[in-house]
Each structure stands twice: as C-alpha cells, then as structure tokens.
Amino acid sequence: MTETSTVALAANQIHRGDCIEKLAQIQPGSVDLVFADPPFNIGYSYDVYDDQQSHTDYLDFCRGWISGVHQALKPDGSFWLAIGDEYAAELKLLSQEIGFSCRSWIIWYYTFGVNCVRGFSRSHTHLFHFVKDPEQFTFNGDNPMVRVPSARQLVYADARANTKGRLPDNTWILRPQDAPQLGFSPSHDTWYFARVAGTFKEREGFHGCQMPEQLLGRIIRVSSNPGDLVLDPFGGSGTTLVVAKKLGRRFMGIELSEDYATRISERLSACKSGDPLDGPADPIKSAPTTSNGKKRTEFRDGRPVIPLDDRNRSVIQAAFAAVSKNHSAEELLFDPIRNALFVRDCKDAKLLGDARTWNEFLLQLSNLGQLDGEGKHKKLSLKTILPCCDAAEIAFQMLSVDYALDLEQILCTPDAAAEFDGIAKLFGDDHSEIDYRTALWHFRRIATADKITRAVKKRAAEFAGEVPPAAETIDSYLSNCDEQPVAGVYAISDPDSVLFIGQTTDIAARLRQIQVSEGWSKFEPTEVQVWPIEDVKQALVLRCLLVTQHKPWLNAHFLHQPIATTLF
Numbered sequence: 001m002t003e004t005s006t007v008a009l010a011a012n013q014i015h016r017g018d019c020i021e022k023l024a025q026i027q028p029g030s031v032d033l034v035f036a037d038p039p040f041n042i043g044y045s046y047d048v049y050d051d052q053q054s055h056t057d058y059l060d061f062c063r064g065w066i067s068g069v070h071q072a073l074k075p076d077g078s079f080w081l082a083i084g085d086e087y088a089a090e091l092k093l094l095s096q097e098i099g100f101s102c103r104s105w106i107i108w109y110y111t112f113g114v115n116c117v118r119g120f121s122r123s124h125t126h127l128f129h130f131v132k133d134p135e136q137f138t139f140n141g142d143n144p145m146v147r148v149p150s151a152r153q154l155v156y157a158d159a160r161a162n163t164k165g166r167l168p169d170n171t172w173i174l175r176p177q178d179a180p181q182l183g184f185s186p187s188h189d190t191w192y193f194a195r196v197a198g199t200f201k202e203r204e205g206f207h208g209c210q211m212p213e214q215l216l217g218r219i220i221r222v223s224s225n226p227g228d229l230v231l232d233p234f235g236g237s238g239t240t241l242v243v244a245k246k247l248g249r250r251f252m253g254i255e256l257s258e259d260y261a262t263r264i265s266e267r268l269s270a271c272k273s274g275d276p277l278d279g280p281a282d283p284i285k286s287a288p289t290t291s292n293g294k295k296r297t298e299f300r301d302g303r304p305v306i307p308l309d310d311r312n313r314s315v316i317q318a319a320f321a322a323v324s325k326n327h328s329a330e331e332l333l334f335d336p337i338r339n340a341l342f343v344r345d346c347k348d349a350k351l352l353g354d355a356r357t358w359n360e361f362l363l364q365l366s367n368l369g370q371l372d373g374e375g376k377h378k379k380l381s382l383k384t385i386l387p388c389c390d391a392a393e394i395a396f397q398m399l400s401v402d403y404a405l406d407l408e409q410i411l412c413t414p415d416a417a418a419e420f421d422g423i424a425k426l427f428g429d430d431h432s433e434i435d436y437r438t439a440l441w442h443f444r445r446i447a448t449a450d451k452i453t454r455a456v457k458k459r460a461a462e463f464a465g466e467v468p469p470a471a472e473t474i475d476s477y478l479s480n481c482d483e484q485p486v487a488g489v490y491a492i493s494d495p496d497s498v499l500f501i502g503q504t505t506d507i508a509a510r511l512r513q514i515q516v517s518e519g520w521s522k523f524e525p526t527e528v529q530v531w532p533i534e535d536v537k538q539a540l541v542l543r544c545l546l547v548t549q550h551k552p553w554l555n556a557h558f559l560h561q562p563i564a565t566t567l568f
Contacts, residue, residue, distance in 0.1 A: 023068025273553030391428025
C-alpha cells in the first residue's frame, strides 16, 4: 500500500510509494540534484507499473512529477532527465514550461542496443541537463573525473596540450580521419557508455533498465558536491542512490514497487562511501588515429606519462633550490605560496607537464634520496596536530572520494590542494593552509603505523564485548558537561547514521565549534556519543575500531583496520 504520511521524507533512504505523492512530501527547496529515468511509455513490463498509457495520460503524469521535482530542488539545483525518442521532445518542452532551463541535450550511445524488426536498432538514450536558474547552478568542470583527454593529447601527442584534458563538448564535431573504431568520443555531447547487459558483472538482475554506474558518476560529480542531497524519483535498480552513496552524497529515492525497494535497500547496505564505481571509466580504449601522425602519448589513469629524464630532473632540482631554505619536499607541498614559486620556475623553464607532474617529480626525487639540499622533515606528534586533524580529515575524505585522488595527488595538484584548504576551513577553526596540510600528512603517518595496527589487534577482542555509551543530543551534552575539559573520542550522528568519529582534548569545545561550523551545517548533526580517554594513542586506537565498525563516510579510509573487520 502506498504511504500517505505528510511527514517530510528523510534522506539516505528509499521511500516506497507513488512518486508524485512522495515528491510533495519533500521539504521544498532542499534537494541539490535530481536524476530521473522514468518509464518511457513504450510497453515495458514492470512488476506494478503500467507502461502503456495514453499519450494524454502519460504527459499529465510527467507534468505532475516534473513539477514536484521543480518544487523539491534548491534555487541553484540541477535536474537530469533520461528519456527515449518517443517523448524526448515533449518532455523537454514540458520541463521548460514548468520553469527549467536546458543547459545541454546529450546523447548517451550504448552498445548492446535493442534490436528493432522494422526500424533501426535502438542504441541511444537522450539525457537532458536542466537547471532552475541559468545564472547560478553547480557545474564542477575542474573535477578530473569529469574531464577527458583532448585531441591534442590523444591524436597529435602535442607537448602544448593541457595535461588536465578538457571538458566534454556540447557540440559533436567528428572528422572521418580522426574517428575511433566505434565512431564516438567521450569528449563530445554524444557519450559512449556500454548498456548494462544481462551478462555484465555489475548487472543486478532484478530490474531490466539498469544504468551504468560510470555514467551516473559523471553526472553526480559535475552537478553536485560531497554532502549534497541527490534524489531519484524512480528508484528502479537503485544505481543512482548507490553511486551517490559511493561518492559521498546524501541520497533519497522513491520507488513504487515493494520488491524493487527491498532490492535497492540491499544494494545500499552492501556499499559504502569511497567504494569504486563499477564498470570502466573510459569505455573506449582505442584513440583516434591520423595518417603520418606522431606516436600517441602514453596515458595512465587519464594523464599523460612524462618520464623523469635528465633535463626534467635538472629543472626540478634548480626550481627546488631557488625556493627552498633547507625545506623538505613535503614542506614545499604544504606551503601554497612557496609551491607556487616552484611551479612558476618549472613553467618558465618550459618543462613538459603541469604543476601536478612537477610536484610528483619532486616527491619522486625526495623518495629516492636524490633531491640535493633537501632538509629533514620533522615528525610531529598526534597531540600537536590534533587541533587541525578532524577538519583536515573530513576535507581529505570528501575530496578524495569525489576526485578519486590520494593524499599525494591532492597536495601535488594546486587546484585540488586549494579546494582541500577551503573545505578544511569550513569545518575547522581559524588555522592556516600549512597547518591543515601538515596535520593530515602526519595524521596519516601516525594512524597507519605498525604500532597502531598492533594496538588495534590487541584491543579488538575487548572492544567487541563493550557496551557503547548512550547517544544524547548535542545540546543536552553541552548543558550537562563539566567546566573541566574532557579529552577523548566523540561520534557525531544525524537521525540516520554516524557521520564522523573524531578525537580532541576538549570535547565540549569541539561540539560548540561544530554547532557554528559552516561545513557542518549541511549535515545537521543532532546526537553525540562520548568516550572519555586522556591518552591520545589509546584514543586513536579506539577511534580506528569505531571507524571500522560504523564506517562513517566523513572519516578517512586510512583509519579502517582490516584486522578488525571480522568483528563487525
């Protein structure tokens, strides 16, 4: 039976019922991104929905749910619609009539198309990118997981090519001599992703219209940010919600079928934030060819491979010597001003690559012990870095999940490092960029040390039998706590799950800071659990066990202890 409650729908859940009724229950202006893959009205066999309505009834149905989407979206929200040929034009006009502006009309071309007896085989779906406000909307064009290699990189091996690649075009221009074997390039508004056929590993089996995770990954990354709320009013196979969860977004789904809703819940329970997306990120492995062209550039993880040859080595060494005052390579990455000077010198020397390439060369030489004049980097204690640790960890987790970059790659990429700084400041106190970068570097070193792993193993059995402290509201804890600072571990939760497990020398002060934090305001934390522990090492050991048990998505993945996973 369809639920009829008027209570606002909760995030991070799949809600069963009629999509129009459920959309009306969502807090207006609360959703950041909607992806909808509605029934196409082509007679597909769903378990409870009639996919063969009259033309008028179908358009009335679409008007109802698209109006609900418009109401649910924030003023700067985005709406992506997947639809077939039969109603693509009608739903585009209908969406614009309701108040949306169309930013892009994209063709998703797929293999394993649907065979047609008296027509050309169906091998594409239309993807419309709508926004409420054409002047203000989220579009993360610098996300490296959204960008694609340029023709200068793939075809001509041009040293002048931007190593960041380029944004996918909104115009499809295809020269016959540059056409890849399959005829399409991911850099155009015709996107090539294989349909999830019945034999594919990622196929769930219970729903015939399953979207590829990589396609949803591109859309969610470009049109939302970590922590944003992503809504799918037609839950279907649950892929939108699964990808949103993997990419660190809050999610909300609506599904008419009780069976599908149950299966979606099972899929969501089986994944966590930071899990890799299923399917190949670049479905076309062959690159365009040109007659008598240069040898194509070798790529690894979407970036050109540039060797650290003698000339590159000498330029890196000279640039480091010019800006370093007995610094280590790591300290050069921690200091954005000094690093900018290093990058400028590399650029002036016309070194191939970009800032990330040159910073990675710097670390490579340091790790090999071949960086002349490098100073020794002092190891900081956990107690010293604790004031910055939690905010730095949250910033790293959000960015690493969204950009699929590790700590070294983030710090070596000035744009990503600057974004890390900005996120850390949203969640933390008034510390400097150097403070946050330094804290995270040392925190990872400390948390992944062998002695912490051994301590976790020793503590694990005892931990499994302990009763956790009761959760209470943050306001209640602050009202009843003593004036004397309490050190230890704290777990912050919203009504649905644990969001973050942190560590501090003054839990009350940290909670007060969280209540006024701009970054935390998006997550609306309500409850806290507290484990008073004076010893910072023992607190870290407990924290690792708690993170491994609860898997809060704002905690860094390097805190997970595989040795303790069998307990939970």
